[in-house]
Amino acid sequence: SAKEAGRNAYQFFRDEMNLHAQHQLRMSSALRRALERDEFELHYQPQVSGADGRIVGYEALLRWESGVLGRVPPAEFIPVAEATGLILPIGEWVLRTAFAQQARWREDGEDTPRLAINISALQFRHEGFVAKLEQLLAGAGADPARIELEITESALMQGGGDMVERLQRLRRIGFTLALDDFGTGYSSLAYLKRFPIERLKIDRSFVRDLPDDPEDCAIADATLSLARDLGMEVVAEGVETEAQRSYLTARGCHVLQGYLFGRPQPARVAFDGPGDEARMAG
Ligand code: C2E
Ligand code: MG
Ligand code: MG
Numbered sequence: 001s002a003k004e005a006g007r008n009a010y011q012f013f014r015d016e017m018n019l020h021a022q023h024q025l026r027m028s029s030a031l032r033r034a035l036e037r038d039e040f041e042l043h044y045q046p047q048v049s050g051a052d053g054r055i056v057g058y059e060a061l062l063r064w065e066s067g068v069l070g071r072v073p074p075a076e077f078i079p080v081a082e083a084t085g086l087i088l089p090i091g092e093w094v095l096r097t098a099f100a101q102q103a104r105w106r107e108d109g110e111d112t113p114r115l116a117i118n119i120s121a122l123q124f125r126h127e128g129f130v131a132k133l134e135q136l137l138a139g140a141g142a143d144p145a146r147i148e149l150e151i152t153e154s155a156l157m158q159g160g161g162d163m164v165e166r167l168q169r170l171r172r173i174g175f176t177l178a179l180d181d182f183g184t185g186y187s188s189l190a191y192l193k194r195f196p197i198e199r200l201k202i203d204r205s206f207v208r209d210l211p212d213d214p215e216d217c218a219i220a221d222a223t224l225s226l227a228r229d230l231g232m233e234v235v236a237e238g239v240e241t242e243a244q245r246s247y248l249t250a251r252g253c254h255v256l257q258g259y260l261f262g263r264p265q266p267a268r269v270a271f272d273g274p275g276d277e278a279r280m281a282g
């Protein structure tokens, strides 16, 4: 009967809800212990110059190997970390670890790569964020001029009235700023002009079907010309094919990132791999 079907549908819905809620609950309790269990690691993905293919920087990407849940992708655990507020201590661990990496490069030589770090909306809005950054920077001895903070378009839009002021404080410390996932949110172009941002990162979803999809081509072209007019640079993410690379570089895209150039890798593989060992052995 219809009544029965309704009851079954309801039961199904309730079970699904429970499963989802249980999963979120298990994840947040595992996340709560992840820091003390040392379950996080940063991986580093190269960014190359569009002009000559040289590595100009790396993006730090968080990885979690949970003792109970196994490897969980950031797309699953970052939202839970944000909802529970755990992103604050986790984000601090990310900053501390990435700053230490930059400080190591700084000690090694002059021409250090730039290191891009993802900042969550909650972290960015948090009262003590700028002071915390200054404290961690001083503690690590890292060079802010070689550190790029990636803030998502939606974080910027949720940011409230003192957003421009806060971004300017970060610039005065010396950080560079990039707008991540550009094109996926609702950024007002009028705002963009007022924000002291150096780079726009074209989201992977708009790079995927280049150069065959006319809409993705239009979005990439428009982003590149907007950036040029506003005096910004563009980083394209998710570049996997030669055809994508040549489309973007032909149109002056400054920096490219994607599996074509390298996957995110742990520091020992990304920087201290066979190259160094070979050099030491030779
Ligand atoms: P995102 O900042 O936009 O990072 C780029 C994502 O694209 C990364 O996914 C990267 O592994 C992936 N990617 C790069 N090149 C390619 C490619 O050629 N093909 C494909 N299919 N994917 C590519 P990942 O590492 O899974 O991270 C997902 C998102 O999680 C990030 O997107 C970022 O929003 C968030 N995230 C990662 N680490 C952190 C962190 O330390 N803090 C915060 N707040 N968020 C983070
Ligand atoms: Mg990013
Ligand atoms: Mg991105």
Ligand code: MG
Residues within 6 Å of the ligand: 181, 203, 204
């Ligand atoms: Mg993205």
